[in-house]
Amino acid sequence: MRKTAVLLTVLIWCLFADHVVHAAQLLAYVTNEGDDNLIVVDLSTEKVVKTLPTGKTPHALAFTKNGKVYVNNRGSRDLTVIDANKFEIIKTIPLPAISMLIAVSPHWKTLAVVYKDALKVSFIDTATDTIIKTIPIGKEPDGIFKGAMIKHPYWSKDGGYIYVSDNVNNTIVKIAVATGEIKSTLSMPGSNHYLHPSKDGKLLYAVNETTKEGGTSITLIDVDKDRIVKNIPIPLEAGEKGLGHHGVFTKDGKYFFSCNEGGTTVAVLDVDKQEITKTLKAGMGAGHPAMAIDGKYIFVIQHKDNIVTVIDVDKQEVVKDIHVGKGKKQAHASYFTPDGKFFYMINAEDNIMNKIDVATMEVVSGIPVGKTAMFFGIKEGQDFPGTE
Template sequence: MKIKFLLGLLFISQISCVTAAEFAYVTNEKDDNISVIDLQKQQVIKKISVGRRPRGIIFNHDQSLAYICASDSDRIQILDLNTEAIVGELPSGEDPETIALHPNGKTIYTSNEDDAILTVIDIASSLVIAQIEVGVEPEGLAVSPDGSLVVVTSETTNMVHWIDTKTNKIIANTLVGARPRSAQFTRDNQHLWVSSEIGGAVVVIDVASKKIIKEFNFKIRGIHRDRVQPVGIELSRDGHYAFVALGPANHVAVINRESMEIENYLLVGRRVWQLALNQDQSQLLTTNGISGDVSIIDVNKMKVTKSIKVGRYPWGVAIKHINDK
């Protein structure tokens, strides 16, 4: 009995030595760098120089590399997250803005706003394998969880273009509100959420039929409707919430995905743009372009708990989760 007790204590002590660290990587458009935020300390711990006008940022599957849209350098840069050095570049076409990774981890998609194309890149060979003509000013990108579809929103054409990832051909188009920005698939592959910046709305599209089944319009007391401009969308992993950045309205809308009702509006920094949830979904980070900071929202309390200064015009954000023993 005593031996079992001691073994139990040893097991517990080993568990207690495991701590989770998280770091948010924030692209700063005007500073040509990335601010790294330690989420435990809730402060910027370093800045990493990258190409000109960094915007979209994503990680590979094991979070060892970051892919960064250096828009004015006309490149996607590859950042080694361990050495914090740029270790490669991918040909992206002109002015890459947003970026998405196929579930197979081998293919990257990026939107080229000025050329009205979607560029498809093979990571291993660093070669462009397709360039697909889409609507005017392509912006938001998303790949379906099953990897069969990639969608791109076109700001001027006001459409969502549905592309078969096997053939790299457009198979359908869905008309949405004015200046569509972000697109996010649900984890079950059933629905696509799309924001329309000038239209002031978010729609939910049925993936099977490619038709809109729900529209959300946002009204914030004391704020003119022209300032309510939905951009970034983040869907919680548990299927309960959708968070929508409302741009110059300086708020994040909280939507209950079970009741499909808007529950709350949270005041954040100026011109909130993109969003990211941490690993356990307890914190939501927002990039606030005009105020040059990141807001941290406690998801359980639905309250902003911290504002962290980063750089000039923060745009994208991605969060790395590390288990240390």
């Protein structure tokens, strides 16, 4: 009886210890475009624990719930598939064109791939890592098209539909994933970069790169009716170019902060009024706004500057510009630790991942990464939170 109790105690302790180890584990998966590889960094020791080869110019990452990671190679017609738990390459998936971006469905079963040089979207079965179907979404350009034909794909909450931006014909295309049928095609005021769902899920906030008038705007799309509710132009400073990139909602959903990569503007949109109520000045190439864990601050990643701009959400004011090195190109990913104490971002020209103390708003350490590291993913224990 006593022996059984001891064995049971040991077993419980082992399970508890295993849980603690996994819960404490914090890893970064960094894609290095200049080295054609992915490195795994232990953020507790700030050391590289594994280096894995990828295709050419690896960029974005997409994780499944069980730890499979897909690498979007922007210089070769393939995806690299990696076991994020074992740090091993599983497979290389050939593609019909060069991928621009990828996104895993909400149920983790399907990966959507959109392309730089083709108006198509491919669906990959994440269990078998094979292409299920590839669907054309619009009329291909007659000549050479400058830029990426499609940007970020967006999955509906139930995984039944995917939205993709046809930037050749300036439309948003909604596809029924099960059948491959195009359900709607919306004419946009210009080229689109990213779709953000409203807090209640009723609207999509489409951040447009450029409009036909040369500026940038946010287009509100009714999800149920598949129609445009309103197009909201972004006021810009004199000499500033329009190049909308990403945005973020406040925790209460009352405001939407949108970045203009073509200049320094961060626009504040009042959700109820559906209008821009204020503009703030960040650094050059304002690109990715990241909301702090407590919702009090937004940290803005810039793509043409060496600062991270911090915005006080309640005051809607810039409170600090944090210098993050000499280089003026920052990666597209960022990450707040679960306790909200630290913020990670990469200076892609300095080849350094910076760790920023959120309370003091100062860089406290720098972790060497590879050449031109433009993206990273995170593992928290056994979870893979989003970083973009």
